Amino acid sequence: MPSRKILYASSLLILPILYVAFYTIHFQGHVIEQWLPRWDRLLLLVTIIGLERLYTYKYAVSQRAVLKRDIIANVVNLYVTGAVAAMIVLPVLVFIPEHFLGRKLVFASSEQLGPFWFQVMVILLVVSFFRYWMHRMQHENEFLWSLHSYHHRVTDLKASNAEVSNPIDFALRNIVIFLVLGIIGFDPFAILITVPATNITATFSHCGGDVKGGVLNYFFVTPEVHRWHHSAKTPEGHKHSCNYGVEFIFWDILFGTYYLPHKDGQTVNPEHIGHPGGLADESNYMKILLAPLGLYRPLPWFKRASRIPAE
Numbered sequence: 485m486p487s488r489k490i491l492y493a494s495s496l497l498i499l500p501i502l503y504v505a506f507y508t509i510h511f512q513g514h515v516i517e518q519w520l521p522r523w524d525r526l527l528l529l530v531t532i533i534g535l536e537r538l539y540t541y542k543y544a545v546s547q548r549a550v551l552k553r554d555i556i557a558n559v560v561n562l563y564v565t566g567a568v569a570a571m572i573v574l575p576v577l578v579f580i581p582e583h584f585l586g587r588k589l590v591f592a593s594s595e596q597l598g599p600f601w602f603q604v605m606v607i608l609l610v611v612s613f614f615r616y617w618m619h620r621m622q623h624e625n626e627f628l629w630s631l632h633s634y635h636h637r638v639t640d641l642k643a644s645n646a647e648v649s650n651p652i653d654f655a656l657r658n659i660v661i662f663l664v665l666g667i668i669g670f671d672p673f674a675i676l677i678t679v680p681a682t683n684i685t686a687t688f689s690h691c692g693g694d695v696k697g698g699v700l701n702y703f704f705v706t707p708e709v710h711r712w713h714h715s716a717k718t719p720e721g722h723k724h725s726c727n728y729g730v731e732f733i734f735w736d737i738l739f740g741t742y743y744l745p746h747k748d749g750q751t752v753n754p755e756h757i758g759h760p761g762g763l764a765d766e767s768n769y770m771k772i773l774l775a776p777l778g779l780y781r782p783l784p785w786f787k788r789a790s791r792i793p794a795e
């Protein structure tokens with residue numbers, strides 16, 4: 485059937501085309517940004533939802549039951565987490581070097597850090613290296629896992645749950661490193677052009693459609709690669725999970741945590757997405773926010789209503 489062939493071919497081409505398109509779009513539309521902040525991320529969300537409809541995935545699981553939770557998580561991590569993290573982390577980053585080293589961490593001028601193109605390369609490598617190891621620690625350290633595990637309780641990858649995570653977990657992996665680089669004194673424009681390069685692929689990694697990565701599976705964190713990171717069954721030979729990269733996957737290849745099986749020339753997908761310990765998805769956002777910090781207390785009336793009667 486030619487239409488099926490066309491659909492398959494387009495499923496291979498769609499990711500590279502959209503990566504480039506959204507990278508370009510990010511720098512357009514300053515007027516729209518004033519009216520609708522982060523409009524390009526919202527457009528990205530809608531586009532990925534469109535891909536999920538077009539390229540239907542055979543193990544798809546409906547996320548309708550957790551829609552409210554997904555909307556809250558998106559609003560919090562897109563609009564609030566970054567600002568709050570900057571307010572807390574920046575004073576600490578400025579205070580500690582001044583107090584203990586007697587000098588600012590910031591360089592006198594960004595030229596001291598090398599030419600512009602070199603700074604872009606360094607930022608891309610440092611950011612992806614940091615995020616790989618932070619993400620790996622978030623699986624290995626008990627407290628960090630208690631924060632991160634909610635992201636792994638989702639039962640399918642969808643555009644809607646890319647941001648589902650405790651905000652501290654989200655900030656540690658996605659925001660802190662950019663603040664550190666800014667404080668060190670990297671060229672702000674070099675940071676500005678690398679942010680979308682890293683974040684667009686990271687967002688696409690949660691596309692629930694059956695889009696193919698092809699050769700990109702060895703360079704970027706594609707949906708095919710990230711699904712195995714969310715597999716309910718940890719692949720054999722891997723300890724906590726595999727494919728820890730957030731935007732680039734080559735660190736996993738380098739450090740031996742890469743996993744993407746093939747059969748008859750095609751990539752194989754995990755049958756079940758979910759918590760490796762079998763915990764069900766959490767639809768209560770307040771629990772995701774407060775429970776890892778020991779601050780979650782159900783309201784008294786809710787406690788009474790949900791109490792199981794004694795036998």
Ligand SMILES: [Zn+2]
Pocket residue numbers: 619623632635636713725
């Ligand atoms: Zn993870």
Ligand SMILES: [Zn+2]
Pocket residue numbers: 635646690710714
């Ligand atoms: Zn994920």
